[in-house]
Amino acid sequence: MARAADAARRASDQRGWLLSLPALILLFLAASGPLIVVLIYSFLSPGQYGNVVWNFSLDGWRGILFSRDIFDDTLVLADAHLTIFWRSVWLSVMTTVITFAIGFPTAWFIATRPPAQRAMWLFLITIPFWTNLLIRTFAINEVIRNEGLLNSLLIWTGITERPIQIVYTDTAVLIGMAYVYLPLMVLPLFAAIDRFDLRLLEAGYDLYASRGQVLRRIILPIVKPGIVAGSILVFVPSLGAYVTPRVLGGGKNMMIGNFIELQFTQGRNWPLGAALSMMLLLIVMGALLIYVRAANRGTDPHG
Numbered sequence: 001m002a003r004a005a006d007a008a009r010r011a012s013d014q015r016g017w018l019l020s021l022p023a024l025i026l027l028f029l030a031a032s033g034p035l036i037v038v039l040i041y042s043f044l045s046p047g048q049y050g051n052v053v054w055n056f057s058l059d060g061w062r063g064i065l066f067s068r069d070i071f072d073d074t075l076v077l078a079d080a081h082l083t084i085f086w087r088s089v090w091l092s093v094m095t096t097v098i099t100f101a102i103g104f105p106t107a108w109f110i111a112t113r114p115p116a117q118r119a120m121w122l123f124l125i126t127i128p129f130w131t132n133l134l135i136r137t138f139a140i141n142e143v144i145r146n147e148g149l150l151n152s153l154l155i156w157t158g159i160t161e162r163p164i165q166i167v168y169t170d171t172a173v174l175i176g177m178a179y180v181y182l183p184l185m186v187l188p189l190f191a192a193i194d195r196f197d198l199r200l201l202e203a204g205y206d207l208y209a210s211r212g213q214v215l216r217r218i219i220l221p222i223v224k225p226g227i228v229a230g231s232i233l234v235f236v237p238s239l240g241a242y243v244t245p246r247v248l249g250g251g252k253n254m255m256i257g258n259f260i261e262l263q264f265t266q267g268r269n270w271p272l273g274a275a276l277s278m279m280l281l282l283i284v285m286g287a288l289l290i291y292v293r294a295a296n297r298g299t300d301p302h303g
Contacts, residue, residue: 035281038274038277038278039274039278041060041270041271041274042060042061042271042274042275042277042278043056043057043058043060043061043271044056044057044060044270044271045057045059045271046059046060046268046269046270046271046272047268047270048268049268050264050268050270051270052270052271057271059271059272060269060271060272060274060275061275062075063078063081063269063271063272063275064078064081064272064275064276064279065077065078065081065082066078067081081259084254084255084256084259085256087170087253087254087255088239088255088256088257089239091170091173091174091177091238091255092177092235092238092239092241093235094174095174095177095178095181095234095235095238096185096231096234096235096238098174098178099178099181099182099184099185099230099234100185100227100230100231100234102178102182102185103182103185103186103189103230104189104227106125106186106189107186107187107189107190107193107226108189108193109121110122110125110186110190111190111193111194111196112193112198118194122187122190125183125186125187126183126187128180128183129183133180133243133244134243134247136179136180137176137180137243137244137247137248138247140175140176140179140180140248141167141172141176141247141248144166144167144172144175144248145166145167146163146165146167147163150164150166151163151164151166167248167250168248168249168250168252168253169249169253170249170253172248172249173244173245173248173249173253173255175248176244176247176248177238177241177244180244181233181234181237181238184230184233184234184237185230185231185233185234186230187230188226188227188229188230188233189223189226189227189230190226191226192222192223192224192225192226192227192229193223193226196219196222196223200218200222201214201218201219204217204218228291229291231291232287232288232291235287236284236287236288239255239256239280239283239284239287240256240257240280240284241255241257242255242257242258242261245257245258246258256276256280257280259276260273260276260277260280261273263276
């Protein structure tokens with residue numbers, strides 16, 4: 001009887017795999033296929049007018065950090081590339097920090113409202129998702145441009161006599177990304193705080209803990225999975241952002257996403273663009289691995 005049951009179970013598993021095989025093939029072709037093409041392109045030579053020449057070459061990967069001198073063809077450090085990399089990582093980290101600084105008290109406020117009011121506050125948080133990303137970016141541009149709402153208010157109140165140049169700077173890109181990705185930080189934090197037992201706060205105060213000690217030793221460790229999840233959800237799209245730096249940076253303050261697009265269009269260096277894309281993918285995978293490890297430590301009682 002046991003052998004018959006095992007045979008029936010194996011037959012059922014095989015039928016399940018056969019039924020799911022078309023979906024798995026489609027998923028592989030639709031998701032992994034383009035990535036494989038990009039990976040192959042990164043090891044080829046650039047064509048004269050774009051596209052690629054089917055000759056194996058490491059120039060695409062080498063071009064990430066080095067460029068050839070136009071006079072003696074020697075390799076020199078690509079300072080412009082490193083500047084773009086540093087700007088991308090720095091702005092992504094700062095976007096994550098700013099969204100956390102704003103999103104944590106916002107999520108705490110929503111989670112501590114009566115249950116009947118939470119749905120309304122969450123509804124207000126999700127309203128920006130109803131609008132296209134480009135529209136939201138132009139909305140921020142209308143606020144911070146020289147003739148926009150912010151500068152008009154500063155001049156009207158007498159704080160400044162002339163408009164402050166914000167647009168087409170890193171500050172403008174940072175403001176735009178913080179505005180765009182703020183809901184991605186608030187929602188995971190709310191999910192973590194919503195499960196928080198407020199009686200732990202009373203216990204901490206009964207043991208004469210200060211507010212800072214309660215925050216550091218009780219609140220933050222318990223809501224850590226939400227903090228890590230929100231940070232990943234903000235950092236990853238910020239690192240590959242294209243629309244916001246394009247509109248608010250004016251094409252001068254490029255990030256990795258804009259740099260990749262430049263190689264496939266005006267630069268006509270598809271192998272370099274493909275290598276940059278794969279490098280960005282590796283960075284994202286590294287960030288996700290950090291998230292998984294941090295989340296596991298947050299849930300493992302022996303971690």
